[in-house]
Amino acid sequence: MIDIVKLSKGFGTRTLWSDVTVTVNPGELLALVGPSGSGKSTLLNCIGLLDRPSAGQILHAGKDMTQFGRREIRHFRRDVLGYLFQNYALIENATVAANLEVATKPQRSARGKAGMAIAEALERVGLAGREKEMIHHLSGGEQQRVALARIMVKKPAVVLADEPTGALDHANATTVIDILREMSDAGCAVVIATHDDRVRDRCDAAFAVHENALVTQAPTKPEGAPAEQVSAS
Template sequence: MIEIQNLSKNFGSRTLWSGIDTTVNRGEMVALVGPSGSGKSTLLNCIGLLEKPSAGAVLYEGKDVTRFTRNGVRRFRRDVLGYLFQNYALIENTTVAANLEIALKPQRSRRGEFDTTVSEALERVGLAGREGDQVHQLSGGEQQRVALARLIVKRPALVLADEPTGALDHVNTTMVIDVLREMRAAGCAVVIATHSGHVRDRCDTVFALNEKSSAA
């Protein structure tokens, strides 16, 4: 699904990483590991078109996404990509349901289907009946579970997760990884940047960035 070819990222005269070559297949969950400062989040951001690599290519189904037009980038994020941010990336001044509704693709936005989808997603992450809660009143762990429910609703083909369990206890960490593995089993490709050995061990493949800023 995603093929990374000779990818490099520089900040001025500093090379964060270079010469990265790897492939992430459908139905595969990859742990992206490395010490702090090795550029795990930056690599996720380059794959997700939030940052631009300095050299190389990121191919999705044979097309270099780094060369997409603005409209192409927008469609890629809307139709293909799901992001599980470390800071949740929720709209805090609205409800849980409203945050999930924006993830629905237009063809699935009929009211009856939406109600069922949101209800099932919230039940799966342990937040059944919380549709009307204001996001800013939720704990950090609850907000991360709302973000996970948003992914379930969206049903993306590719998930990029940046330290998704960093602020969670063991029970909720296990639930997050279980859901991501269910998405993987359904054919989604999942890339997780993590420091957690528990998360790493539940992934299919490990890709390491080393402290010398190149692929390991």
């Protein structure tokens, strides 16, 4: 689904990370771990075509997306990608339903079918019946769950999630992890930037980002087993 080949990113004289090579396949749930400031969010932004790497390739369907123009980038974000941002990226002066309806427009869903999909997604994230509430009236954790429901409605092939459990209590964090796991099991390629061991331990593999070093693949522990620190070689 996504092949990252010898990717590097720097700012001025500082190299954030270099020679990153990772393959993300359909049906895989991958964790991106590392200390604060190591560049996890920047790597997600490069994959999501919100930022450009300094060197290397990001391949999708055999095409190098680092060479995409504005139209190709727009089509990838619209047709392929679902992005769960750390700051939610919702329309604050709109209702919950209006925020989710945005995700139904690319598919040109029939109104009744779209409404049903929105209701089902909100129920799954524990926000049933909240369609008419304004986003700015919701807590941070509720907004995060609305953002996840929006991705569920869109049904993308690739999902990038930046600290998706950071604003959530244990029960809601478990729900979010379960949903991302379900999306992966259904064939979606999912990459999660996280410092949450609960998330890491549910993933198929983890990658550790360290300053000026590679992203290194390591198998995660079976669910319930103690997590170990992943280090780059």
